[in-house]
Amino acid sequence: xxxxxxxxxxxxxxxRRSGLFLLTLGLGGLLFALTFVHAALASRAAxxxxxxxxxxxxxxxxxxxxLFTEARYTRHPSQADMHSAFQDHPLALxxxxxxxxxxxxxxxLAAAQx
Amino acid sequence: MISFLRRQGYLLEYSLxxxxxxxxxxxxxxxxxxxxxxxxxSTLLFTQSLRQESALVLAESPELIVQRLLAGRxxxxxxxxxxxxxxxxxxxxxxxxxxxxxxxxxxxxxxxLMVPRAAPPAAGEVQLGAGVARARxxxxxxxxxxxxxxxxxxxxxxxxxxxxxxxxVSSDLMLLNAQDFRRFFDFPADRFTDIVLRVRNPxxxxxxxxxxxxxxxxxxxxxxxxxxxxYDAVFGWRQGLVFxxxxxxxxxxxxxxxxxxxGLSGEERREIGILKAxxxxxxxxxxxxFWEGAALSLTAFLLGYLLAYVHVFHFAxxxxxxxxxxxxxxxxxxxxxxxxxGLQVATLFxxxxxxxxxxxxxxxxxxxxxxxxxxxx
Amino acid sequence: xxxxxxxxKVYNQGRHNEVWAVRDLRLELETRGITVLKxxxxxxxxxxxxxxxCLSRPSSGRIHLEGRLLSNLxxxxxxxxxxxxxxxxxxxxxxxxxxxxLENVMLPAYPLAPDPGRLxxxxxxLLRQFRLEERAHNKSEWLSGGEAQRTAICRALINDxxxxxxxxxxxxxxxxxxxxLLTLIGELADQGKGILISSHDPLVFDHAxxxxxxxxxxxxxx
Ligand SMILES: Nc1ncnc2c1ncn2[C@@H]1O[C@H](COP(=O)(O)OP(=O)(O)O)[C@@H](O)[C@H]1O
Ligand SMILES: [Mg+2]
Numbered sequence: 001x002x003x004x005x006x007x008x009x010x011x012x013x014x015x016r017r018s019g020l021f022l023l024t025l026g027l028g029g030l031l032f033a034l035t036f037v038h039a040a041l042a043s044r045a046a047x048x049x050x051x052x053x054x055x056x057x058x059x060x061x062x063x064x065x066x067l068f069t070e071a072r073y074t075r076h077p078s079q080a081d082m083h084s085a086f087q088d089h090p091l092a093l094x095x096x097x098x099x100x101x102x103x104x105x106x107x108x109l110a111a112a113q114x
Numbered sequence: 115m116i117s118f119l120r121r122q123g124y125l126l127e128y129s130l131x132x133x134x135x136x137x138x139x140x141x142x143x144x145x146x147x148x149x150x151x152x153x154x155x156s157t158l159l160f161t162q163s164l165r166q167e168s169a170l171v172l173a174e175s176p177e178l179i180v181q182r183l184l185a186g187r188x189x190x191x192x193x194x195x196x197x198x199x200x201x202x203x204x205x206x207x208x209x210x211x212x213x214x215x216x217x218x219x220x221x222x223x224x225x226x227l228m229v230p231r232a233a234p235p236a237a238g239e240v241q242l243g244a245g246v247a248r249a250r251x252x253x254x255x256x257x258x259x260x261x262x263x264x265x266x267x268x269x270x271x272x273x274x275x276x277x278x279x280x281x282x283v284s285s286d287l288m289l290l291n292a293q294d295f296r297r298f299f300d301f302p303a304d305r306f307t308d309i310v311l312r313v314r315n316p317x318x319x320x321x322x323x324x325x326x327x328x329x330x331x332x333x334x335x336x337x338x339x340x341x342x343x344x345y346d347a348v349f350g351w352r353q354g355l356v357f358x359x360x361x362x363x364x365x366x367x368x369x370x371x372x373x374x375x376x377g378l379s380g381e382e383r384r385e386i387g388i389l390k391a392x393x394x395x396x397x398x399x400x401x402x403x404f405w406e407g408a409a410l411s412l413t414a415f416l417l418g419y420l421l422a423y424v425h426v427f428h429f430a431x432x433x434x435x436x437x438x439x440x441x442x443x444x445x446x447x448x449x450x451x452x453x454x455x456g457l458q459v460a461t462l463f464x465x466x467x468x469x470x471x472x473x474x475x476x477x478x479x480x481x482x483x484x485x486x487x488x489x490x491x
Numbered sequence: 492x493x494x495x496x497x498x499x500k501v502y503n504q505g506r507h508n509e510v511w512a513v514r515d516l517r518l519e520l521e522t523r524g525i526t527v528l529k530x531x532x533x534x535x536x537x538x539x540x541x542x543x544x545c546l547s548r549p550s551s552g553r554i555h556l557e558g559r560l561l562s563n564l565x566x567x568x569x570x571x572x573x574x575x576x577x578x579x580x581x582x583x584x585x586x587x588x589x590x591x592x593l594e595n596v597m598l599p600a601y602p603l604a605p606d607p608g609r610l611x612x613x614x615x616x617l618l619r620q621f622r623l624e625e626r627a628h629n630k631s632e633w634l635s636g637g638e639a640q641r642t643a644i645c646r647a648l649i650n651d652x653x654x655x656x657x658x659x660x661x662x663x664x665x666x667x668x669x670x671x672l673l674t675l676i677g678e679l680a681d682q683g684k685g686i687l688i689s690s691h692d693p694l695v696f697d698h699a700x701x702x703x704x705x706x707x708x709x710x711x712x713x
Pocket of ligand 2: 536537658659
């Protein structure tokens, strides 16, 4: 049989575009899978750091993350007065931007107050 | 099997060729789509990381805290309550905590002043969280001058900084000893901020808390369980809020996608007729369209998700910092730990890829089941 | 052999704009040689070709191809017969815009999933045969009328069908190109393909190679 220069190997995908696309997609998929591997490894590697934070929490009796420091109920949401985040109205926008992000603590035992 | 795969390959080839006819439009679509996935995925990854982190770290927070309420507000608790609490069965070790807030007008930041239970700093010395040190530009050995509650200047020597790795919980802390704390705030000698209890049998925490609210009706107990739940809710709430904010964008995109996908132009209709006339089955046409939608949405998902992953875990979610910071001057410098919830990612995947793909197929359905003889006209 | 048994095609049946495109047609057609359906515009030629080529179904009556009943096959099998037995050359060529000439030619083979290399060779071979190899990688919308039609012929041949159906193939061509086309069609007939052409162009139905002319008028044999 006469060989033809334009012959595409039979194993190749049916076209240039789909071949390239599948390759890219495969690469993306691989990276996607790698994020999970990375997450597993990195979170394990962070165990020591987390343990350090946990030890500090235990040593200082901390109760909250120091994420929002502008007001007492956002700094220590778990220690705040029951309704301080919503003193005016439950839906009122707060003075502080993060006040709209942090809800009042869920009613737990504390709600059973007289 | 080979022929099945190869057939899908051919159909994909055709889909890509037809996408490539309008490169600008489809590239734009992928970008908008990927941006949306990026925002959703960043929110998801970031909040999940913080949620997991708070669950792990705050697992060591006090089992039970007793606060005093006065007229519905948090008030200082008398030291005598320590003894009364000792009479309640099941209560073990107990001690008063001293902590409070201090607003520093020099940098307009709130600090959390706190007296550590063990190994408190020497008189006139403090340990600072990294955020405070950064805000005031201080390092160990420097002096920090603050005006006390009586208006007198107090000068503290910085003995040490709290480890930088603990910023997430310690950024705004200023640790000092009890005498300094009381003098600085003019804090009554027989009072504490609140009381921490250890319960002998952890199973009985709830019961003990109930007994406390009965024995000391002007107090409220805060359980560790509640703290953890609060944080779970805080991040769930924030995630939900961002999602609600993004609903508008998502709706707009859905309308846009639907319009693009469903508004079959005469030309597309004719094209489907031609394909059927030259021997494609209805199923082939639908599969081809499926690949078109899948190619587009998969690309957008992977692009958006990968960028979000890098954004959150490599660049510490810089784009979110303005929202999280709010008006806070002290913002912890921390890098989220990549705790990824596979189920959440799967949900995101499903909701970003599936609807779009379906939206591309459904309108084709009607065009594809009609007789192809129209192309003869 | 194609046999038509009382075949009718009616559009918009029962409505005020009802049209009987083909009425009660009884006819036998050879599947070899060149058969021309002749008749004025609106006489039902296209409707008949569409039914013969399994693009549509008769409203009533039966069509047999080599003894096999075609007219009530389910759509999937109709597609299979269409794909393997018929190649179409449409009046308006119906090439797909934005695809190259080569891609257009290979298109009917996609659902059959042949070996990609072989399909490509086959398509290039056809293009060479029809003097289109230079155009193989051009977009189909840039072709001249004659080239577009030759591309359409290549596309009709890619699955190696037994019968080629051409609807008014000379309608968009000048006399010179029409004659060339008829020569090409003659060559296909020589290769053993059956050819069904509809036309009201004397150049076509008076051509020497035509083996049979069937005349239609108002959907009936004239
Ligand atoms: N889809 C259709 N709907 C309604 N009428 C049609 C349709 N297709 C063809 N016709 C009518 O059927 C008749 C025959 O048309 P056609 O088969 O195209 O004839 P020819 O190809 O000989 O011109 C014409 O009157 C035409 O208007
Ligand atoms: Mg016609």
